[in-house]
Amino acid sequence: MIIDGKAVADGIRAELLARTARFFQIAGRKPALAVVLIGNDPASEIYVRNKLRACAEAGIRSVDVRMPAEVSTQEATEAVRRLAADGEIDGILVQLPLPKHLDPRVILAEIPAEKDVDGFSEENIGALALGREGTVACTPLGVMELLKRYRIPTSGKHAVVVGRSNIVGKPMALLLLNADATVTVCHSHTRGLKEICLQADILVAAAGKPKLITADMVKEGAVVIDVGTNREGGKLCGDVDFGEVEKKASYITPVPGGVGPMTVAMLLSNVCAAAEKRIR
Numbered sequence: 314m315i316i317d318g319k320a321v322a323d324g325i326r327a328e329l330l331a332r333t334a335r336f337f338q339i340a341g342r343k344p345a346l347a348v349v350l351i352g353n354d355p356a357s358e359i360y361v362r363n364k365l366r367a368c369a370e371a372g373i374r375s376v377d378v379r380m381p382a383e384v385s386t387q388e389a390t391e392a393v394r395r396l397a398a399d400g401e402i403d404g405i406l407v408q409l410p411l412p413k414h415l416d417p418r419v420i421l422a423e424i425p426a427e428k429d430v431d432g433f434s435e436e437n438i439g440a441l442a443l444g445r446e447g448t449v450a451c452t453p454l455g456v457m458e459l460l461k462r463y464r465i466p467t468s469g470k471h472a473v474v475v476g477r478s479n480i481v482g483k484p485m486a487l488l489l490l491n492a493d494a495t496v497t498v499c500h501s502h503t504r505g506l507k508e509i510c511l512q513a514d515i516l517v518a519a520a521g522k523p524k525l526i527t528a529d530m531v532k533e534g535a536v537v538i539d540v541g542t543n544r545e546g547g548k549l550c551g552d553v554d555f556g557e558v559e560k561k562a563s564y565i566t567p568v569p570g571g572v573g574p575m576t577v578a579m580l581l582s583n584v585c586a587a588a589e590k591r592i593r
């Protein structure tokens with residue numbers, strides 16, 4: 314079965330519209346997200362535009378903060394600090410990657426955990442590692458939501474996550490672990506990737522390598538989640554050789570239309586949750 318991330322995300326976004334309307338009734342204002350874009354990376358421009366549009370459609374006010382590529386770490390830090398102190402801003406997102414001369418750790422550290430709707434802060438990652446409540450990174454959270462909505466069990470299953478980045482692979486592995494899966498994390502130094510993947514009941518590919526996961530690496534009936542977003546000859550593709558793997562998988566996410574739309578839906582959901590917590 315092909316997992317329709319677009320349909321699930323559309324459903325969540327419709328639910329959010331009701332949630333933001335309720336928030337407006339109570340707080341007298343919309344939930345608000347500040348999006349900081351530094352420089353003019355074309356891919357980042359597209360991501361930011363999509364996020365701003367999605368906010369508007371969900372009844373979330375967005376504040377579009379643009380800074381030139383030449384800005385100093387101190388200037389960027391001060392801009393984020395101002396947003397952190399602004400009582401009318403519920404969430405802050407700094408679009409990555411930053412221009413090379415800027416230190417993302419210093420700038421992101423200015424986002425307080427309660428406004429960290431990307432779930433990248435040490436406090437939120439710590440909470441996830443400890444299995445406590447916190448804000449979780451949008452992409453892995455979107456994967457968990459897809460598993461939940463398709464009623465795919467995780468308890469006792471062997472989940473293999475390919476990729477160990479701080480924004481996808483690691484939080485994904487922690488979420489699956491917290492959901493009682495037995496988790497193996499693979500990365501660029503892993504030996505015997507094929508043999509490990511063949512053991513997966515749930516295989517999450519998040520390496521950013523087109524067609525890394527081929528049919529001979531997938532167990533019959535496995536659930537295959539493709540997080541990869543790669544461009545090949547101008548076309549968007551994932552990390553999974555979809556055409557062949559689809560024949561073996563019980564469930565599979567396509568690219569586009571799988572995990573991607575869920576990331577934006579989870580961002581909106583994290584903004585709503587952050588806003589609701591602030592007025593509680």
Ligand code: NAD
Pocket residue numbers: 452475476477478479480481482499500501502503506519520521522525540541542543572573574576
């Ligand atoms: P990253 O480059 O930070 O991390 C990639 C990880 O994959 C690393 O841990 C690396 O060790 C591992 N890896 C690379 N080559 C490998 C190989 N041959 N075998 C095993 N492991 C290997 O990337 P990221 O930010 O984690 O993103 C991963 C992919 O997910 C990218 O394609 C990215 O565009 C995509 N992504 C999609 C969304 C979405 O919304 N759909 C969101 C974030 C990232």
